[in-house]
Amino acid sequence: MLTKNDILTKNGLSVTQSRTQILELFLKSNGALSHADIERNTGAAFDRVTIYRTLQTFTDKGIIHQIPTTDNSILYALCRENCEAGHHHDNHVHFICLQCNATTCLADVTVPDVRLPKGFVARQSAMLVWGFCENCKQE
Amino acid sequence: MLTKNDILTKNGLSVTQSRTQILELFLKSNGALSHADIERNTGAAFDRVTIYRTLQTFTDKGIIHQIPTTDNSILYALCRENCEAGHHHDNHVHFICLQCNATTCLADVTVPDVRLPKGFVARQSAMLVWGFCENCKQE
DNA sequence: GTAACTGCAAAATATTTGCATCCTT
């Protein structure tokens, strides 16, 4: 299994404190993180700007991917091994819990194909599902 | 067919310049609009703040719905007739053109159901498809 | 040693809030 450092060096990135620690956060949470989440969870260890730049770098390299949201923020989550720089293959469904507000990658649930109207050509797709997660089930 | 004023009064909203004009914008474009789009397309006729508040009001009343994006912005599009205040039923696929960047509501393409892992309960879902629209076909 | 990364300061941008005034009903 790849270590944090492997992931960084494999992508031609030098191993620094902020990168290691932010990457660790992603590895620990199997869900998605926002800039604010990361800021909160690293204490005030790193500058806001460093976090912005790290997220950008990770996205460019295909280490993390962005998850669309309706609340004017961006969520990021780890890519699986098959993502490459500039080319994401995060074709799984993302689940947002209405109770605890966590966003989870359902890595095993593939985004289904849909038939598009004549003239439209699909290149990529994303699917979001809102509801209650395993920890927040309603009875 | 409902006129602009009908839509407003039916929702208990008074008919004002900004609401009429912004609603008209939505009726004209069958796609999605951002706050910036609206600002641009109305000249400097209305205050930024008014646009924020109008979009919020329309969303609350179920006149428009939000479309998730990955670029830290919110897009809005008209709901079909069956949306009610606080309860959106915009269960269609949204298409984003990689060329012209327009977002289109594919009102006839329903978001397919997916089978979720044990313990997850779905309440709502959204699907985004990126590609080339009818006007921007690649040969 | 050198290139790349980080932190700080500041600029630019986006969003929210309070309040006085104006408009719709």
Next chain:
DNA sequence: AAGGATGCAAATATTTTGCAGTTAC
């Protein structure tokens, strides 16, 4: 006339940029 909507000013919050100092290799 009364309540709600708007515009303005200002407070917050978010994101980007430039640059000097530091760190990884």
